[in-house]
Amino acid sequence: MDYPKIASFKTLEEFRDYLRRENIRIGLADEVRSDGTAALAQKAKCFGRTAGNRWAILPMEGWDCEPDGNPGEFTRRRWLRFAASGAKLLYGTEAAAVMHSARSNPRQLTAQEHTLDALKKLCAEMRRTHKEKFGTDDDLVIGLQLTHSGRYAHPNQPHVREAKTAYAHPLLDRKFGCSPANVVTDAEVHEILNCFIRAAEVAQKAGFDFVDIKHAHGYLGHEFLSAHDRPGPYGGSFENRTRFFREIADGIRKKCPGLYLSARVSLFDILPYVKGEDGLGHPMEWSGPYPYAFGGDGTGKHMDPGLKETVRFVNLLREYGVDTICATIGSPYYNVHMQRPAYYPVSDGYPPPENPLYNVSRHLAAVKRIRELCPEMLVVGSGYTCLQDYLPNAAEYSIAHNEADFVGIGRMVLSYPEICADVLAGKPLDRRRICRTFGDCTNAPRAGMISGCYPLDDFYRKRPEAEKLKNIKQKRP
Ligand SMILES: Cc1cc2nc3c(=O)[nH]c(=O)nc-3n(C[C@H](O)[C@H](O)[C@H](O)COP(=O)(O)O)c2cc1C
Numbered sequence: 206m207d208y209p210k211i212a213s214f215k216t217l218e219e220f221r222d223y224l225r226r227e228n229i230r231i232g233l234a235d236e237v238r239s240d241g242t243a244a245l246a247q248k249a250k251c252f253g254r255t256a257g258n259r260w261a262i263l264p265m266e267g268w269d270c271e272p273d274g275n276p277g278e279f280t281r282r283r284w285l286r287f288a289a290s291g292a293k294l295l296y297g298t299e300a301a302a303v304m305h306s307a308r309s310n311p312r313q314l315t316a317q318e319h320t321l322d323a324l325k326k327l328c329a330e331m332r333r334t335h336k337e338k339f340g341t342d343d344d345l346v347i348g349l350q351l352t353h354s355g356r357y358a359h360p361n362q363p364h365v366r367e368a369k370t371a372y373a374h375p376l377l378d379r380k381f382g383c384s385p386a387n388v389v390t391d392a393e394v395h396e397i398l399n400c401f402i403r404a405a406e407v408a409q410k411a412g413f414d415f416v417d418i419k420h421a422h423g424y425l426g427h428e429f430l431s432a433h434d435r436p437g438p439y440g441g442s443f444e445n446r447t448r449f450f451r452e453i454a455d456g457i458r459k460k461c462p463g464l465y466l467s468a469r470v471s472l473f474d475i476l477p478y479v480k481g482e483d484g485l486g487h488p489m490e491w492s493g494p495y496p497y498a499f500g501g502d503g504t505g506k507h508m509d510p511g512l513k514e515t516v517r518f519v520n521l522l523r524e525y526g527v528d529t530i531c532a533t534i535g536s537p538y539y540n541v542h543m544q545r546p547a548y549y550p551v552s553d554g555y556p557p558p559e560n561p562l563y564n565v566s567r568h569l570a571a572v573k574r575i576r577e578l579c580p581e582m583l584v585v586g587s588g589y590t591c592l593q594d595y596l597p598n599a600a601e602y603s604i605a606h607n608e609a610d611f612v613g614i615g616r617m618v619l620s621y622p623e624i625c626a627d628v629l630a631g632k633p634l635d636r637r638r639i640c641r642t643f644g645d646c647t648n649a650p651r652a653g654m655i656s657g658c659y660p661l662d663d664f665y666r667k668r669p670e671a672e673k674l675k676n677i678k679q680k681r682p
Pocket residue numbers: 263264265266267299300350421469533544545546587588589590591613614615616617646647656
């Protein structure tokens with residue numbers, strides 16, 4: 206099914222009319238003022254610091270680190286572009302695995318003793334780059350995302366899964382070829398927890414302001430939140446399902462005084478999707494209640510309107526001094542249309558089963574709801590890139606109407622990092638660089654190649670991988 210592309214709307218009014226007709230709720234401000242009074246230009250206190258504006262860069266890995274987990278040249282380029290974007294909160298830079306076996310791919314960054322020197326150098330370089338461009342880095346806040354890839358671990362070869370799951374999942378085990386043998390034992394959990402704590406020590410020594418203990422996208426931390434069927438201390442009750450987080454947080458508090466904590470949280474989840482015979486995405490068949498979607502309403506189809514368990518988790522985070530979380534929804538592995546709304550399907554995905562803008566509005570609604578329910582927690586929103594030319598209008602609206610505290614951008618920063626500074630300076634957008642959600646930054650790594658914006662960033666467009674990627678896409682049925 207084809208939906209009208211964003212570039213086909215000639216004015217903001219035309220786009221608003223379309224959203225109204227389709228009953229898609231996305232607030233759009235008329236303009237973003239460039240005199241410093243825009244909501245996006247306002248400072249905010251987070252992680253014990255003051256961020257100079259409300260733009261945040263979401264964590265995005267590039268499958269381009271050294272085989273031993275040290276950042277590579279491409280990693281450096283990406284991080285320095287994040288630093289030069291004009292955003293004042295670099296929320297996580299990219300997922301850093303806490304141990305080799307936790308890596309989602311053999312080129313994933315790791316946060317370990319042997320990567321400390323390179324991380325420290327890069328962190329300092331980010332601050333320097335930002336200061337050179339914007340005059341100060343006193344108002345720049347940088348975190349490092351720490352993760353265990355769990356079910357999606359491929360530490361040694363790009364296509365050889367070495368899954369570590371929190372529990373035997375009735376649908377995901379089938380979809381991804383896992384079995385109860387992949388479930389981590391309690392002893393393995395202890396080892397993983399210690400690696401998170403050691404990784405946080407590395408991040409602190411490297412100069413990051415905070416660490417994000419990732420609880421999103423179907424990775425291990427997120428999977429523990431729905432481990433209802435796991436016996437023992439890490440499954441069953443809410444207390445047990447959050448023990449993974451609590452033990453990491455307790456350890457970090459003890460070993461890294463002064464280091465702030467955060468979590469990227471999939472606020473809600475739904476059933477996994479697969480490509481149906483009609484070529485579209487459909488939820489996997491399931492009858493009866495579906496308890497495995499954390500933050501869901503129990504059907505596997507919708508968000509819980511009261512976000513009961515998510516609120517309990519956010520309140521728990523508050524107890525550990527977390528003042529800001531980063532929101533996301535679902536998973537890029539099993540309901541990618543929701544996690545990463547796009548007009549073009551990714552290579553191992555399915556054409557969008559519905560207008561992608563519905564999923565942008567689901568992101569925004571979930572963030573608005575968690576803010577209403579947890580008013581003391583600051584929330585970084587995400588899922589805005591699909592709005593393309595109108596991203597700045599939605600960003601300004603979200604902040605001005607207290608529907609988010611920071612606007613996080615992902616794919617857009619790969620194609621057009623300066624968008625944050627340009628918007629605040631009142632410059633017209635460089636339309637040639639606006640992300641059109643072609644998906645190649647996801648397709649490339651799924652074919653075992655480095656990630657980047659192949660269509661719009663000359664640096665990647667000229668690389669041999671660009672041609673290879675084109676051939677792969679042409680062969681696609
Ligand atoms: C190439 C790529 C890499 C990503 N890597 C991460 C990651 O390391 N950690 C994470 O939490 N999310 C990751 N994401 C998800 C993004 O942070 C973001 O949630 C998603 O792209 C939706 O935001 P957007 O609409 O602005 O792109 C990645 C997304 C892309 C496209």
